[in-house]
Amino acid sequence: MKQIKHIALLFLVAFILLPFAGCKKEKDIIYEVNDVDINQPNANKDYVKSLTEFISIAYADLFGQNISQTQLQGLAVPYSGFGDLKLIEDMIIKNFLNNPSVVMPTDEVMRTNVDQFLLDTYQKFFNRYPNEFEIWYLKGLINDNSDITPELVYYSVMTSNEYRYY
Amino acid sequence: MKRRGFIKKAAATGAAAFVAPYILPSGRLFAATGTRIVDHVVFCLFAGGVRNLESVHKADGNLMPNTLLGNESISTDIASGIQSIGMAGSQRLQEVGTLFKEFRFNQGPTGHFSGHSSVMTGVYNLQDINIRQRPQTPTVFEYYRKHTDPNASALNAWWVSNSLGPYPALNFSTHPEYGALYGANYIQPSSIISQGSYDALGNPKVFTQEQQDKVGSMRTFFDNNFGNQEVLGSAGVTNTIADKVAIESFILQAFEAAVAGSYNNPWGIGGLSGDQFNVFFAEKIIEQFQPELMVVNMQDVDVCHTNFTGYANNLVKADYALGHLWQTIQSTPGMADNTVLIALPEHGRNAAPNTVIDAYGRYALDHTNDDMSREIFCLIAGPTGKVLQNQVINQVVGESIDVVPTIAKILGFHDQIGGMLPGQHLDAAFV
Numbered sequence: 239m240k241q242i243k244h245i246a247l248l249f250l251v252a253f254i255l256l257p258f259a260g261c262k263k264e265k266d267i268i269y270e271v272n273d274v275d276i277n278q279p280n281a282n283k284d285y286v287k288s289l290t291e292f293i294s295i296a297y298a299d300l301f302g303q304n305i306s307q308t309q310l311q312g313l314a315v316p317y318s319g320f321g322d323l324k325l326i327e328d329m330i331i332k333n334f335l336n337n338p339s340v341v342m343p344t345d346e347v348m349r350t351n352v353d354q355f356l357l358d359t360y361q362k363f364f365n366r367y368p369n370e371f372e373i374w375y376l377k378g379l380i381n382d383n384s385d386i387t388p389e390l391v392y393y394s395v396m397t398s399n400e401y402r403y404y
Numbered sequence: 405m406k407r408r409g410f411i412k413k414a415a416a417t418g419a420a421a422f423v424a425p426y427i428l429p430s431g432r433l434f435a436a437t438g439t440r441i442v443d444h445v446v447f448c449l450f451a452g453g454v455r456n457l458e459s460v461h462k463a464d465g466n467l468m469p470n471t472l473l474g475n476e477s478i479s480t481d482i483a484s485g486i487q488s489i490g491m492a493g494s495q496r497l498q499e500v501g502t503l504f505k506e507f508r509f510n511q512g513p514t515g516h517f518s519g520h521s522s523v524m525t526g527v528y529n530l531q532d533i534n535i536r537q538r539p540q541t542p543t544v545f546e547y548y549r550k551h552t553d554p555n556a557s558a559l560n561a562w563w564v565s566n567s568l569g570p571y572p573a574l575n576f577s578t579h580p581e582y583g584a585l586y587g588a589n590y591i592q593p594s595s596i597i598s599q600g601s602y603d604a605l606g607n608p609k610v611f612t613q614e615q616q617d618k619v620g621s622m623r624t625f626f627d628n629n630f631g632n633q634e635v636l637g638s639a640g641v642t643n644t645i646a647d648k649v650a651i652e653s654f655i656l657q658a659f660e661a662a663v664a665g666s667y668n669n670p671w672g673i674g675g676l677s678g679d680q681f682n683v684f685f686a687e688k689i690i691e692q693f694q695p696e697l698m699v700v701n702m703q704d705v706d707v708c709h710t711n712f713t714g715y716a717n718n719l720v721k722a723d724y725a726l727g728h729l730w731q732t733i734q735s736t737p738g739m740a741d742n743t744v745l746i747a748l749p750e751h752g753r754n755a756a757p758n759t760v761i762d763a764y765g766r767y768a769l770d771h772t773n774d775d776m777s778r779e780i781f782c783l784i785a786g787p788t789g790k791v792l793q794n795q796v797i798n799q800v801v802g803e804s805i806d807v808v809p810t811i812a813k814i815l816g817f818h819d820q821i822g823g824m825l826p827g828q829h830l831d832a833a834f835v
Contacts, residue, residue, distance in 0.1 A: 283630075286638040312600040318568050319595025321575050321587065322558070323639040325648050329655075332608035372629060379622065386618055389609070394622035400630040402639065 283403035289317050291404070292327060296396060299362055300334050302341040324397070331396045335389055348388045352377045355388070363395045365404075438816035441790050441834060444694065444743035445811050446733060447544075448683070448726055449520060449701035453708060453771045454749035458716060460505045460781045467719045470727025471497045471747070471783060478716075482764045485713035486720055489673050492727035493734075497745070500730075501785030502795040502833035508803045509751045514777040516703065517570050519750025519804070524574050524699060526808030526825040535570035539577045544808045545588035546576055548697050551812075551820035556696060559647045561588035562689055564700040566682040568592055571701075575641060584637030588697070589651070593685035594678065596655060597662050606659045608652075620645070654692050658685075671728060677718065679704040683725035687732040694738045696815065700729070708753060712766035730785065744786035744814050746807060752777045784810070784833040791833055802830050 287295065293313045297305035305313075313330060320326050334340065348355040356376055360368040368376070380386050395401060457463045465478035467486070473496055478486050511528040512518050517535055522528045527541045542550075545561045565571040576587025595601060611619065643651060661667060667684075669675060676684055679702035686700040702722045708715030726747055734740045755776040757767030771777040782802055784791055805827035812818035813829040 313604045315595050315598055315600035316604050318572065319592040319601065321563070321572065321590030321640045322643050322648070322651070325643060325651060326605070327639075328648070329605045329608055329652060332611075333605055336607055336609040375625060376622070383618065385615065386622075390611075390615055390619055391622065393609075393611075394619045395626060397619075398623050398626035398630065400626055403630075 283400065285404050287402055287404055289314055292402065293317070293330065296327075296331060296334065299396070300340045300342075300392070301337075324402075327402070328397050331393060335393060342392060343388050345387050348380065348391075352380050355380075355391075359391060359395060363392075364400055438813075438819050440816035441814045442742050442744050442786060443696060443815075444733075444739050445697050445814050446686075446690070446729065446743060446745050447697075447699045447807065447811065448729060448745065448747040449523065449699065449750055450722060450726065450747045451516060451520065451701045451750040452703035452705035452718075452722075453514075453516070453751055453753045453769075453777070454705055454719065454780065455753045455769070455776060456505070456779045456781055457776070458719060459749075460503070464716055467716055468723035468726075469496065470723045472503075473498050482713045482716055482766060485762075485764050486717050489720060489724045492671075492724055493731040497727065497730055497747070497783055497785045498796070499794045500788075500791070501745070501783055502792045502797065504782040504784075504797045504802045504830070504833075506798065506800040507748060507780045507782040508800060509778045509780055510803045510805075514751040514771045514773050516706070516750060520571065520574060520701065523748070523750060523804045523807050525577070526805045526827050528805060535573075537578070538573040540579060542577045542579045542582040542586075543574060543588070544699070544811055545697065546579070546582035546586035547808065547812060547821050547824075548815060548817060549586035549588075550582060551817035552696075552815065557647055558587065558589050558641050558643050559650065559693055560696040562686070562693075562695050562698045562700075563588045563590045564682060564686040564689065564698065565590065565592050566594065566678055566701055566703055568595065576637070578637075584641055587637075587641035588699070589641055589643065591685070591689075593682055597658055597667065597685065602659050602663070605655065606663075608656075650693075654689075658688065673724070677704055677721045677725075679718065679722045680725045680728075683729050687729060690732055690736055690739060694736060697811065708769045709758070710760050710768050711762045712757075712768050713762050713764045715769070741787040744784060744791060746782070746784050746810070748782040748804070748807070749780045750804070752779045780804070782807075782830075784830065790835055792835060795833070797832060801832060803827065806830050 290310060293310060294305050297303075297309070316330075317323065317326050343355060343358075353373060356368055356373055360366060360372070376391075380391070459468055460472065462472070462474060462476045464482060465476045466472055466474045467478065469475075469490075470492055477483075509519060509522070512522055512530055518529050521539050524543050525539050525541045526544065529539075545563065549556045549558070549561055563575045565574070572590050572592065575590035576582065576584050667676075667681075670684055671680070682702060683700060686698060689695065690698065702725060704718040705715050705722060707718060730745055733743045733745060751771055753769040753771045753776065754774045756774070758770050760768040762768065805825070806829065807827070809818060809821075809825050809827045809829040810833075812821055812825075813834075818829060
């Protein structure tokens with residue numbers, strides 16, 4: 239009986255002291271490096287772009303300016319009228335790419351510095367940096383295939399699954 | 405005793421192993437074994453709310469001469485408001501099939517979407533419908549694509565709708581075992597064949613096959629590296645790469661034809677009404693792809709809320725479109741004499757009019773769940789030897805939810821979905 243009382247007392251004391259036990263002020267440690275805003279490869283992109291988001295973002299990515307409301311409404315028409323959205327997106331992107339106002343590096347610029355082209359492309363379209371494997375693979379592909387143009391890379395990126403998400 | 409038990413169990417196990425279903429790559433246990441009646445079904449929702457009184461009962465004359473036998477003249481008070489178009493072919497559809505004159509839309513609200521949804525899923529919607537959501541029960545397209553062996557591609561299943569709003573959602577359901585994977589290609593022709601769509605899609609960059617192969621390699625690489633699972637159905641129905649190419653080519657050809665003026669008067673009856681254009685484009689799909697299952701709708705008769713004579717006139721136009729659709733089917737190799745055409749309204753209209761009077765002195769009609777708004781007809785037309793010809797069923801036989809089981813029977817997957825649907829297949833129409 240006495241032993242049970244002791245145990246109960248111990249628990250009571252521990253319970254009273256518990257809130258104070260973990261209260262230790264955290265030190266601010268500065269490692270003297272600049273803050274960098276980096277999205278990890280395959281960062282959480284859980285949301286599918288809406289119709290208007292997809293068109294607006296694609297337009298801004300390719301033309302470097304915001305789409306007008308009138309253009310947006312016009313482009314939304316076929317989007318609503320067909321059930322395979324990827325097919326319509328593919329067609330919209332191909333129509334965008336056929337527009338002479340598209341802002342795109344030349345083939346020469348791409349091949350002069352493939353790494354930089356890939357960094358820029360990933361940031362522009364996927365809003366993240368490519369990982370080492372992605373750079374290695376795509377760099378090899380571009381270097382080994384003289385017929386791969388920036389246009390083809392842009393088209394592939396913009397019709398990929400990742401581009402449909404944010 | 406133990407030994408006998410063991411032998412029994414062993415024998416049972418052996419027998420079970422012997423008859424154990426072969427699990428197909430599609431995930432199905434058994435291959436479809438059902439015998440088909442024909443290889444194609446075109447289901448025309450003669451929708452918008454059509455009363456039996458003006459259709460099969462001909463209270464204002466025969467407003468559907470392409471469908472119904474008889475030369476009853478149109479009521480004199482509205483005759484001048486009705487455009488005479490004539491016949492699309494030499495035969496009336498009633499002659500090449502079975503007409504259920506007293507079909508019923510038995511349950512659920514007599515609303516357009518409710519009617520469409522019920523007849524396309526084979527299940528009445530008895531609860532409030534959220535028109536922003538897809539149906540919860542599978543559509544006829546999903547049953548067809550999932551339970552047809554080998555699995556049918558989306559190119560074989562089309563939902564051709566005359567309007568947007570909630571209707572695009574009827575190409576597949578949210579049912580976890582069906583869904584987008586088995587959905588139909590949805591198209592709303594008046595949206596696609598428009599200036600806006602032409603501007604958006606009509607001038608694409610053309611890539612060579614070699615370039616497309618490179619794009620395919622890169623896209624596959626990007627997709628494989630995308631850690632997140634793609635949400636199934638987030639991009640709608642998915643066609644194979646080859647089918648996408650075929651559909652894109654088809655759309656671009658349609659643009660060219662429209663720009664060239666080929667769509668201005670394609671049937672030689674003047675400009676097409678909305679319903680007629682929808683059916684016309686469905687015919688283009690039929691000619692191009694010979695789909696096994698197509699649902700196409702019309703809804704222009706719904707002007708009846710404010711204009712009775714306009715309703716009667718649009719009934720004439722819709723009837724012509726239905727007749728033309730049949731002619732196209734019969735002139736399309738692969739589908740001629742190998743297609744069953746089903747036509748029915750999604751619901752009727754009220755017996756009592758509302759207060760709106762048209763220019764001809766006729767009162768307009770709504771559709772608000774009274775008995776007459778549940779009275780519809782159903783026509784099943786098809787080849788001799790398959791569908792009973794020139795048969796009229798005057799008794800109350802059949803209801804909206806029977807259409808999906810009937811399509812399942814025609815296309816040979818009824819046994820695979822047996823017990824899943826409350827409706828019955830309409831045996832009375834078939835040989």
